Amino acid sequence: MDQKILINKAETSGIIAFDLLKYKPTVEIVELDIKDHLFMGMIVKEKEFKESITAVDFSVYNEKAVAIVCSTDAIIPPWALMMLMEKLSPYTVYADLNNAETILLDLWKRRLMYADLKSYRNQKVVVRAGTDYDPSLYLLAAGLLKPFVKTLMYGEIGLPKVIFKN
Structure with a gap:
């Protein structure tokens, strides 16, 4: 009987996920x-x-x-x-004249801005989609990743939307 070998194309694509949730502040x-x-x-x-x-x-x-x-x-x-x-x-650890939601977003952006992104150098990177993320986080992530990555995508590894290729 002829057996077919299934190949997980997502795993073999070489795409690395960039998850914004990883940078979400945990401070109360x-x-x-x-x-x-x-x-x-x-x-x-x-x-x-x-x-x-x-x-x-x-x-x-x-x-x-x-x-x-x-x-x-x-x-x-x-x-x-x-x-x-x-x-x-x-x-x-931090105080500002703003509401809690704005403080969360500010701290989240700070964590992204100071993140070590060297591991993404010359890689194919997909910024994972999330429905509850502020759109400004995607804007910031794209700006921060662009100098490092070979390809920047949005969505999920299996079905990403290509933003740009170098």
Whole structure:
């Protein structure tokens, strides 16, 4: 009887997968609402603001990323943010005046920008598709990989969409 040997073309293609999920930050991101430290929840009064943030146990932010937000329409002077950061800095790994989703994206992009991509040099690389990834991650990945790779693709190894070939 004639036997056919099946060959996995995806395995033999030499295509390497680049998975954005590998670079997703694992740090916990928490929000700190400045409103809780404002006079009547609306006004920055220096004395009251200092007293309020002095009473906070900032160790709860240890090893976390902090998204500093203000849920009211208050005007926050820069010095108030600086005072807040002075209290946070011994504990937090990262803090910014943004919501948690934006902080996650910023940290994700940082991890991509500082990634060692030399192993992709002169390789055929497919950036894996993911439905819940921000499109700006694909934009960044393409820009970072282009100087290294021989071929850049999108999708999955078995059925990639070719973006460019060198």
